[in-house]
Amino acid sequence: xxxxxxxxxxxxxxxxxxxxxxxxxxxxxxxxxxxxxxxxxxxxxxxxxxxxxxxxxxxxxxxxxxxxxxxxxxxxxxxxxxxxxxxxxxxxxxxxxxxxxxxxxxxxxxxxxxxxxxxxxxxxxxxxxxxxxxxxxxxxxxxxxxxxxxxxxxxxxxxxxxxxxxxxxxxxxxxxxxxxxxxxxxxxxxxxxxxxxxxxxxxxxxxxxxxxxxxxxxxxxxxxxxxxxxxxxxxxxxxxxxxxxxxxxxxxxxxxxxxxxxxxxxxxx
Amino acid sequence: xxxxxxxxxxxxxxxxxxxxxxxxxxxxxxxxxxxxxxxxxxxxxxxxxxxxxxxxxxxxxxxxxxxxxxxxxxxxxxxxxxxxxxxxxxxxxxxxxxxxxxxxxxxxxxxxxxxxxxxxxxxxxxxxxxxxxxxxxxxxxxxxxxxxxxxxxxxxxxxxxxxxxxxxxxxxxxxxxxxxxxxxxxxxxxxxxxxxxxxxxxxxxxxxxxxxxxxxxxxxxxxxxxxxxxxxxxxxxxxxxxxxxxxxxxxxxxxxxxxxxxxxxxxxxxxxxxxxxxxxxxxxxxxxxxx
Numbered sequence: 419x420x421x422x423x424x425x426x427x428x429x430x431x432x433x434x435x436x437x438x439x440x441x442x443x444x445x446x447x448x449x450x451x452x453x454x455x456x457x458x459x460x461x462x463x464x465x466x467x468x469x470x471x472x473x474x475x476x477x478x479x480x481x482x483x484x485x486x487x488x489x490x491x492x493x494x495x496x497x498x499x500x501x502x503x504x505x506x507x508x509x510x511x512x513x514x515x516x517x518x519x520x521x522x523x524x525x526x527x528x529x530x531x532x533x534x535x536x537x538x539x540x541x542x543x544x545x546x547x548x549x550x551x552x553x554x555x556x557x558x559x560x561x562x563x564x565x566x567x568x569x570x571x572x573x574x575x576x577x578x579x580x581x582x583x584x585x586x587x588x589x590x591x592x593x594x595x596x597x598x599x600x601x602x603x604x605x606x607x608x609x610x611x612x613x614x615x616x617x618x619x620x621x622x623x624x625x626x627x628x629x630x631x632x633x634x635x636x637x638x639x640x641x642x643x644x645x646x647x648x649x650x651x652x653x654x655x656x657x658x659x660x661x662x663x664x665x666x667x668x669x670x671x672x673x674x675x676x677x678x679x680x681x682x683x684x685x686x687x
Numbered sequence: 688x689x690x691x692x693x694x695x696x697x698x699x700x701x702x703x704x705x706x707x708x709x710x711x712x713x714x715x716x717x718x719x720x721x722x723x724x725x726x727x728x729x730x731x732x733x734x735x736x737x738x739x740x741x742x743x744x745x746x747x748x749x750x751x752x753x754x755x756x757x758x759x760x761x762x763x764x765x766x767x768x769x770x771x772x773x774x775x776x777x778x779x780x781x782x783x784x785x786x787x788x789x790x791x792x793x794x795x796x797x798x799x800x801x802x803x804x805x806x807x808x809x810x811x812x813x814x815x816x817x818x819x820x821x822x823x824x825x826x827x828x829x830x831x832x833x834x835x836x837x838x839x840x841x842x843x844x845x846x847x848x849x850x851x852x853x854x855x856x857x858x859x860x861x862x863x864x865x866x867x868x869x870x871x872x873x874x875x876x877x878x879x880x881x882x883x884x885x886x887x888x889x890x891x892x893x894x895x896x897x898x899x900x901x902x903x904x905x906x907x908x909x910x911x912x913x914x915x916x917x918x919x920x921x922x923x924x925x926x927x928x929x930x931x932x933x934x935x936x937x938x939x940x941x942x943x944x945x946x947x948x949x950x951x952x953x954x955x956x957x958x959x960x961x962x963x964x965x966x967x968x969x970x971x972x973x974x975x976x977x978x
Contacts, residue, residue, distance in 0.1 A: 474978035476862035487977055501863040502712060506788045510808075528812075532784065533775070538817055540778030545767060547739075547759035552786040553808035583811030591810040591823075593831030 419655040427607060428671040430626060430681035431563075432456045432662055433654040434610050438561045438603040439515055440465035445558070446505075446514040447471055452485055452670050454517040454563045457605075459665050460658060476501045486668040506553070514558040515602070521545060522570075522577045523562055525620065525640040527584030527601040527613050529555075530577035538579070548581040555582030559600045565675055567606035567637045572620075574639035585618035607675060608634050610651055615643030624651040628683030653681070691853040692908045694724055694957065697878055700843070700908070701730040704753075708736040708794070708839075708874060709743075710846035710867040711919065714762045714927045716859075717742045718847040718880045720915035720957050725751060727954040736794075736839055738787065738865065740768065740919060741935065745953075747774035748944035755780050756839060758787040762932055764976075769939030785814055785821075785836075791866050793839030798872030803835040810834060844874035847916045849924065851881040855906030856890055858898045861922040868900040877905055880912040882924055914961055914970040925973040931964060 435457030439447050447469045449458035455474075459482035462469040471482045473494055481495040500508065508514070520529035531549060535542030554560055560582070564571050576586075583589065585596050596618055604611040604620065608629045615621035621643040622634055631644050654662075662671070672678045711717035722742050725733075732753040737743050739760035746752050748770035760771040774780050785793070792804040805826070809815055815823065815834070824835045846867050850858040857879050859867065871877045890896045915921075918928040918935065938947040952959035961967050 483978075502787075502865055503791060503869075506791060510788070532813075536776070537778075539781075540776060542776065544772040544775035546761055547757055547784055548786055548812070548814060549759045550787045552810075552812045552814050553788040553806075555812070556807045556810055580811075580813040580816075586811070589811045591807075591832050592825075593829065594810075 419657050422654045422656050422659055424685065425654045425659060425681040426672065427626070427679045427681050428453060428675050429654050429659060429662060430651060431605055431607065432460060432671065433658050434624070434651050435517065435561070435563060435603075435605040436460040436465070436658075437652075438517065438605070439469060442466055442469065442515050442559070444468040444513070445470065446508060448514060448516040450516070450518045451563065451674075452666075453565070453674050454519070455485060456662060456665055456671060457517065458482070460661055463661050463665075464658065472500060482665065484665050484667055486666070486670050510553065510557050512558050514554070515561065516554050516558070517561040517563055519563045519565065520571075520581075522573050523564070523604070524573050524575065524577045524584070526576070526586035526589075527599070527618070527620070528577050528580045528586060529562065529582045529584075530579050532579035532581050534578050541578075548579070551581040552583070555584070555599070555601075559602050561601070561603040561605070564604060564606040567608040567634065569637060569639040572638040572640065585613060608637065611642070619643050621645065622648055624649050626651045627681065689853045690855045690907060690909050691884065692910055694720075694910060697721060697908065697910055698724055698728050700876065700878070701725065701728055702842075703730055704732045704734075705730070705842040706734040706736065706840070708841040708844045708870040710844065710865060710870045711740070711742070711916075712738045712863070712865045713740040713759075714764075714919045714932065715740070715863075716847050716861055716865070716916050716921050717919040718845040718915065719917060719919055720912040721845045721878065721880050721910070722746065723953050723957065723960060726948065736790070736841060736870075738790070739771065741932065744768040744770035745944070747771050747780060752780050754783065756783040756785070756790070758785055758790050762936065764929065765932060765936045769936045770944060773939060783818055785809065785818065789814070789834070789836045790839070791869060792836040794866060794869035794873040796836065796838035797840040798869055801838065803837050805833040806836050808834060809836070839873060841870065841874035842876065844870040844877040845880075846870060846877065847880045847921060849881070849921065850883045850885045850889065851879055851906070851909045852885050852887050852889065853909060854887065855879070855903035855909060856887070856899050857881065857901070857906055858885075858890075858895065859900060860898060864900050871901040871905040874905075876907045878908045878910065879906055880910045880915040882913050882915070882921060884909070884911050912957060914967045915957070917961070917964060917970045920976060922975055925971050926975040928964070928970070928973050
């Protein structure tokens with residue numbers, strides 16, 4: 419496998435995010451949004467062929483669908499039916515790893531996609547609602563994807579609406595331990611993190627090329643920990659980039675990060 | 688028993704203060720013609736239970752909603768439903784915001800006529816903080832605490848299907864039936880709008896009968912409304928109307944909901960509405976979505 423020398427930041431993030439699914443075994447991989455979906459699809463094509471993915475509608479696929487418009491003679495590789503109701507029957511058993519992009523994430527790993535500001539009765543900005551986050555967070559593994567690492571996302575206090583359970587001792591239900599909660603990775607445009615710092619604090623485990631820990635900390639509303647001798651995020655291989663191009667023939671990945679920056683800062687891709 | 692009724696008979700069944708559950712999901716297979724009939728009716732103070740899309744947005748915009756029981760409201764390709772958003776930000780509706788699966792369990796509890804279903808879903812989140820009526824209980828079998836998701840009984844369920852016979856056998860051919868069967872089972876009265884009325888012989892073939900997901904004693908009225916899910920999708924017949932929903936979403940920041948209704952004759956009649964949006968043939972030619 420040849421390490422690539424030229425790649426976009428979006429491609430670096432897809433490859434970094436795909437490693438989150440590598441050790442999962444036979445679970446449903448749900449990547450919400452173009453880059454997380456490409457990450458899960460890439461993982462299914464490379465490190466973890468046992469993953470299960472859906473067509474984002476009602477069928478399970480043995481080969482993930484490419485993103486975007488597909489030709490009229492495209493035949494998707496259905497292997498089973500799993501409508502929305504049946505998803506709960508599967509995932510409440512714990513066999514899933516979801517990767518979503520919340521609007522807010524706090525120091526406890528709690529996430530918010532419901533509403534921001536104002537009061538709960540009349541929020542300043544109403545968003546989606548809690549959706550399936552309460553159930554996801556207490557049932558199975560979850561990772562986060564953040565395309566704009568900033569203090570607006572990584573908030574100083576608690577999330578305005580706590581949609582998912584995290585590592586918050588005061589919110590821990592009776593009979594639970596913090597280790598029962600399974601928040602895996604946070605992939606951002608600056609770094610990769612996990613929640614395995616002291617007492618499940620957020621910890622930087624790799625920095626993207628040209629990014630420093632101080633820069634990451636300055637863009638985060640709470641104190642981070644960091645691996646000793648933190649490595650640079652692993653570069654994509656040419657093989658991974660080839661698969662990504664097949665999974666994303668319309669290059670939708672180029673539109674996901676502002677100005678589609680190069681993977682190595684200062685590189686003119 | 689012949690359960691086929693016309694739209695005016697549906698409207699006659701509506702009462703102020705009803706709890707109405709709406710089938711479908713976001714912009715998919717919503718009984719929109721029935722929703723438009725509610726918009727045009729004098730009924731008010733509704734409690735709406737829905738995996739919400741434009742159904743919720745329109746009912747909020749028309750001031751019909753007193754309380755909303757929901758997990759999300761979204762048009763999918765337009766993530767944030769504009770009129771739901773306005774209503775929430777104005778504090779115009781009271782809400783019971785719960786997880787998608789809690790909503791399903793609430794409908795199941797109502798269907799099975801039990802007061803609650805225990806679940807871990809919701810623990811540790813603001814769902815419990817903002818819904819003090821949802822109790823957390825000890826288990827007789829282990830040392831953990833559990834959310835006692837209360838039953839969500841419905842006065843009426845509204846569901847849009849692909850085919851139905853006049854006795855109330857309903858068929859869904861779309862890729863997903865969502866939670867529709869649980870809305871039907873949780874309701875005192877289920878009103879179904881259908882793309883097509885079929886003869887009982889249609890269900891003779893086992894593969895047709897297997898696409899009937901609740902029994903006819905949970906269907907109380909059938910309204911023949913081809914195109915009745917527009918602007919949401921009714922696969923395989925038609926996809927959601929991207930340009931119409933885009934216009935609808937923009938109207939929230941332009942002339943507002945009354946102007947939208949006027950432009951498309953939403954409050955006049957289904958025939959007038961379909962004429963304004965390009966006709967039934969146009970609706971039936973809307974391309975299916977790619978996810």
